[in-house]
Amino acid sequence: MKVRILFAAILSVITISNVFGQARPAGEIAGVATGSMWSEAGTVSPLEKNNVIFETGAQQKVDVFDFRLFSLTPYVAGGATFDTKGYDWNNQFVGSVGVQLNAVLPHGMVSVGTAYGYEDRFKSHLTAGAPEYFVQDWFGWQLPAGEKRYPGSTWATYGATAPIEGNNRVLYGFVQQGVVAGHFFGHADFPVVLFGEMTFARDTKRFDWNNFIRPGAGLKIVMPRGLEVGASFIHEERDISNTQANGVTLFLKVDTDWFLLGTRR
Numbered sequence: 001m002k003v004r005i006l007f008a009a010i011l012s013v014i015t016i017s018n019v020f021g022q023a024r025p026a027g028e029i030a031g032v033a034t035g036s037m038w039s040e041a042g043t044v045s046p047l048e049k050n051n052v053i054f055e056t057g058a059q060q061k062v063d064v065f066d067f068r069l070f071s072l073t074p075y076v077a078g079g080a081t082f083d084t085k086g087y088d089w090n091n092q093f094v095g096s097v098g099v100q101l102n103a104v105l106p107h108g109m110v111s112v113g114t115a116y117g118y119e120d121r122f123k124s125h126l127t128a129g130a131p132e133y134f135v136q137d138w139f140g141w142q143l144p145a146g147e148k149r150y151p152g153s154t155w156a157t158y159g160a161t162a163p164i165e166g167n168n169r170v171l172y173g174f175v176q177q178g179v180v181a182g183h184f185f186g187h188a189d190f191p192v193v194l195f196g197e198m199t200f201a202r203d204t205k206r207f208d209w210n211n212f213i214r215p216g217a218g219l220k221i222v223m224p225r226g227l228e229v230g231a232s233f234i235h236e237e238r239d240i241s242n243t244q245a246n247g248v249t250l251f252l253k254v255d256t257d258w259f260l261l262g263t264r265r
Contacts (some may be wrong), residue, residue: 032063032259033061033259033260034061034259035060036058037056037059037256037257038058038256039253039255041053042252044234044251045214045236047244047245048085048090051083051085052083052084053082053084054083055081057077057079057080058077058078059075059077060076060077069104070101070103072099073101075098075099076096078094079095087123088123089209092122093120094118094119094120095117096117096161097115098117099114100112100113101113110135111134113134113136114131114133114134115132115133116129117129117162118163128163132159132163133159134157134158134159135158135159136155136156137155137156137157138153139155140152140153141153148180149179150177150178150179150180152176152178153176154174154175155173157170165205165207166205168204168205169203170202170203170204172199172201173199173200173201174197174198177196178193178195178196178220181194189224191221192221193220193221194217194218195218195220195232196215196217197215197232198215198216200214206240207240208240208241211239212236212237212239213236214234214235215234215235216232216233216234217232218230218231218232225256226254226256227253227254228253228254232248232251233246233248234246234247
């Protein structure tokens with residue numbers, strides 16, 4: 001797989017910060033410099049059996065305009081992916097400098113953006129730089145809001161963001177719904193969440209790794225400071241090669257963000 005589950009790396013987590021699900025009141029902040037960093041390791045593709053993939057990325061952004069629902073955000077972002085089987089598409093560095101226009105909505109955000117991106121694939125020694133463009137969204141919820149027993153989230157992104165693939169337009173989507181089944185060792189800050197999820201991808205150049213559907217269900221422990229550890233059962237189907245497989249995945253995720261400066265009003 002192209003391991004764009006985390007293409008929340010460059011698009012879901014990197015180019016969209018952790019303000020998702022925390023809609024800001026109109027005119028709250030301007031000129032804010034915030035950043036985020038994330039990492040994930042695990043066996044995430046049944047069709048790449050026993051392949052452990054590690055991904056990490058970071059972003060720094062500045063909101064140069066922020067009025068009511070809208071903000072304009074220049075950013076710089078970078079990320080890297082490695083795996084234990086040496087697939088070309090899973091061993092790469094990507095970086096971008098760009099700007100995005102955001103609309104902050106209840107429980108989420110919708111963004112459109114453009115950037116100049118650079119990609120280096122370690123195994124094939126291919127490199128390329130090219131303009132990028134994208135549209136994306138992210139929404140998160142807790143049901144009921146006061147009790148926080150049913151956490152869920154969804155994101156989608158569409159655009160051309162892989163310079164080596166040229167003007168290949170890729171659609172990625174993800175949705176997860178969980179239920180808090182208990183607390184690890186009874187600690188309120190360590191909920192144990194049962195979840196069901198779906199990830200899918202389609203592209204215009206019909207690369208096998210960009211055309212799949214991946215439903216799954218599992219269990220995770222959510223810890224403070226953006227740390228999650230868990231396991232899930234996943235079924236994966238790839239449309240182009242007409243292949244499918246089932247498998248148990250193990251994962252570890254961590255993300256963090258920071259606030260450097262800004263003017264509050």
